[in-house]
Amino acid sequence: xxxxIYLDYNASAPLRPESRKALLTVLDTSxxxxxxxxxxxxxxxxxxxxxxxxxxxxSTCLNIPPAQILFNSGATETNNTILRFFxxxxxxxxxxxxxxxxxxxxxxxxxxxTIPATPQGLVNLTALEDRLKKEPKVSLVSIMAVNNExxxxxxxxxxxxxxxxxxxxxHCDAAQAFGKIELDIPETGADFLSLSAHKIGAPQxxxxxxxxxxxxxxxxxxxxxxxxxxxxxxxxxxxxxAFAAAATAAHKxxxxxxxxxxxxxxxxxxxxxxxxxxxxxxxxDVPRAPNTSFFSLPGIPSETMMMAxxxxxxxxxxxxxxSSGRVKxxxxxxxxxxxxxxxxxxxxxxxxxxxxxxxxxxFLNVWxxxxxRWKK
Amino acid sequence: MRAKQTNSxxxxxxxxxxxxxxxxxxxxxxxxxAALLHEEGYxxxxxxxxxxxxxxxxxxxxxxxxxxxDIYDARRVAEERSFPHYVLDYETxxxxxxxxxxxxxxxxxxxxxxxxxxxxxxxxxxxxxVAKDLGxxxxxxxxxxxxxxxxxxxxxxxxxxDHGKDQSYFLFATTQEQLDYLRFPLGSWSKDVTRRHAQxxxxxxxxxxxxxxxxxxxxxxxxxxxxxxxxxxxxxxxxVHIDGRIVGKHDGIVHYTxxxxxxLGIGGGVTENNAPLYVVAIDSxxxxxxxxxxxxxxxxTLYLKDCNWLFPDNKTKTSDVQVKFRSTMAPIPATxxxxxxxxxxxxxxxxxxxxxxGQAAVCYADDNLLGGGWINSSHLSRTESRP
Numbered sequence: 001x002x003x004x005i006y007l008d009y010n011a012s013a014p015l016r017p018e019s020r021k022a023l024l025t026v027l028d029t030s031x032x033x034x035x036x037x038x039x040x041x042x043x044x045x046x047x048x049x050x051x052x053x054x055x056x057x058x059s060t061c062l063n064i065p066p067a068q069i070l071f072n073s074g075a076t077e078t079n080n081t082i083l084r085f086f087x088x089x090x091x092x093x094x095x096x097x098x099x100x101x102x103x104x105x106x107x108x109x110x111x112x113x114t115i116p117a118t119p120q121g122l123v124n125l126t127a128l129e130d131r132l133k134k135e136p137k138v139s140l141v142s143i144m145a146v147n148n149e150x151x152x153x154x155x156x157x158x159x160x161x162x163x164x165x166x167x168x169x170x171h172c173d174a175a176q177a178f179g180k181i182e183l184d185i186p187e188t189g190a191d192f193l194s195l196s197a198h199k200i201g202a203p204q205x206x207x208x209x210x211x212x213x214x215x216x217x218x219x220x221x222x223x224x225x226x227x228x229x230x231x232x233x234x235x236x237x238x239x240x241x242a243f244a245a246a247a248t249a250a251h252k253x254x255x256x257x258x259x260x261x262x263x264x265x266x267x268x269x270x271x272x273x274x275x276x277x278x279x280x281x282x283x284x285d286v287p288r289a290p291n292t293s294f295f296s297l298p299g300i301p302s303e304t305m306m307m308a309x310x311x312x313x314x315x316x317x318x319x320x321x322x323s324s325g326r327v328k329x330x331x332x333x334x335x336x337x338x339x340x341x342x343x344x345x346x347x348x349x350x351x352x353x354x355x356x357x358x359x360x361x362x363f364l365n366v367w368x369x370x371x372x373r374w375k376k
Numbered sequence: 377m378r379a380k381q382t383n384s385x386x387x388x389x390x391x392x393x394x395x396x397x398x399x400x401x402x403x404x405x406x407x408x409x410a411a412l413l414h415e416e417g418y419x420x421x422x423x424x425x426x427x428x429x430x431x432x433x434x435x436x437x438x439x440x441x442x443x444x445x446d447i448y449d450a451r452r453v454a455e456e457r458s459f460p461h462y463v464l465d466y467e468t469x470x471x472x473x474x475x476x477x478x479x480x481x482x483x484x485x486x487x488x489x490x491x492x493x494x495x496x497x498x499x500x501x502x503x504x505x506v507a508k509d510l511g512x513x514x515x516x517x518x519x520x521x522x523x524x525x526x527x528x529x530x531x532x533x534x535x536x537x538d539h540g541k542d543q544s545y546f547l548f549a550t551t552q553e554q555l556d557y558l559r560f561p562l563g564s565w566s567k568d569v570t571r572r573h574a575q576x577x578x579x580x581x582x583x584x585x586x587x588x589x590x591x592x593x594x595x596x597x598x599x600x601x602x603x604x605x606x607x608x609x610x611x612x613x614x615x616v617h618i619d620g621r622i623v624g625k626h627d628g629i630v631h632y633t634x635x636x637x638x639x640l641g642i643g644g645g646v647t648e649n650n651a652p653l654y655v656v657a658i659d660s661x662x663x664x665x666x667x668x669x670x671x672x673x674x675x676x677t678l679y680l681k682d683c684n685w686l687f688p689d690n691k692t693k694t695s696d697v698q699v700k701f702r703s704t705m706a707p708i709p710a711t712x713x714x715x716x717x718x719x720x721x722x723x724x725x726x727x728x729x730x731x732x733x734g735q736a737a738v739c740y741a742d743d744n745l746l747g748g749g750w751i752n753s754s755h756l757s758r759t760e761s762r763p
Contacts, residue, residue, distance in 0.1 A: 308511065
């Protein structure tokens, strides 16, 4: 009777079969001798081949030369690496970030200046331009491609042009965009990009820092020489191989997947509104990633909805649960100018490569039952 | 007659179809409550409240997003026994309903009992609503208090079987409506039995010591918290004898409670016979601590406000009861007169010492908890007959 439905892809996506296969291939090769890509011996060469093949595959997906890809542990590390590096490199200049960035950007270092967002979840580009014209000088602007909570897509190419025209560099956290929307890196014009493997169906703990053409290589971890001395620490060979396999699969599926997911979302949102007309869907009037629906049911706390759905076997979140399991009001919604009440009653449905219409129907069935209970 | 066949929680369906939310503190008692109900086959949902941030309370400015050890323990018990468990962030509710009130109470010269406020304003109000929203049939806690249901289906509370562990004093504000929904499976047990079950079930916190202090006051130093929240509580002032003489200086009324004798810092020679002096009143308006002989503490009439009663409304207005105004004291005989507007008067058979405003006066008929109220003021009507 209990469901077994996963609708929390934006937090972490289920492992793709292609990725699992690549992962196991490396792991199975490692039982005899360790696969350490830095080693001089035969096993080192085998390991290096896994890593470099992966870099090549990923470069095809992203339309950039392999040399611009640095593997690391994920977007949180990339965000920290870049922001801290710029803070240290240009201590007297300012780093600008949007107010709706992921905590790994907002809390990466002190004294960040924020650019507000509109009620629909778009970064206010007029405010961005106004600030770039003023002193103190801005060294770096960090704005995400797709918001993790709302799914709202920012016009990254346009932002990139604005930032560059004022002599600053542009970092884009693309963790939620990669594999969901078309992401042609040269076209974004970004100087740095953050990617996480587990958002597209690879294991957790792998990701990449993508370099643009500005010539600066931000470094956080030192002492080991790996990744051309840009990221010290023995490579996660199996994870990197699995990352590239998932990226290739996601890249191949992108167009049909987008169609499928956005159709399901459209139908789901209209049915949700039928059941609970008081629902507010966030970012509905602006471009969104096809897999994300973020809405509020005023009066019912997010954690109540999440718990009740979980007890029915539907796994989702509000996007702001911290590692202790505590649920916080959505900071993204607050910074979009929404009321604390709306921010505390938000819920996120995020789908992906394995989501079927049956999953959505099961969610809607449970929702209908719960909505009745909460109305009492 | 009662409903046909009921389960151990008094509900007419099998345990597997009965959802019960268990309020888990991370201590042994509530962990055993949850694990036992789960063992019985109930659809157990564990919930732990994040009420305060120890880091914040102790060293302001420290910012953690981590739950404390207690929350960790509760989660581990739930994971180990494999039932769902959630952490709810109630820091704001708790600060408003409990901690702020706690500090203000000291400023008024009172002696607060935050545990009652927490049960009243957080656990049995907000958490209970969550339990209902989750479709739970009832909510259980690990409190030591006995709940019975009479032939008419009305729920009653009684002191725990183990009087030493009895927590009924802290639960006097439970309303009849809340009581209908609540369950206290440990009420008939002694702590030994609970510990034995904890060991049998292999709970990882089976050996965890009982919590002693007020949960949000680290190391029992409540003055530190009050001073941080209300700096004026530290304002120095005079210690005044009830005959009007200034007999010393105090370093903030927060350091004094009614009935206190030690640490007043008053030398001898204040009274002729050098009889000990006690804090008999705290005048927060004048920022004065009033001291006097023990006799000045005697009270036999207590005026209560914000009362909660668990007996039917048509019950006679005046009745003979036993009363406690501290959790640990043995109940003493008194007469209760219930008044309008949730007020009441309690007349003690023999005068008592050390009664402070802000404490609760809780009434019993033998072991049956009748309810109680907050002491607003007190005085001595009769002169004590001395041996």
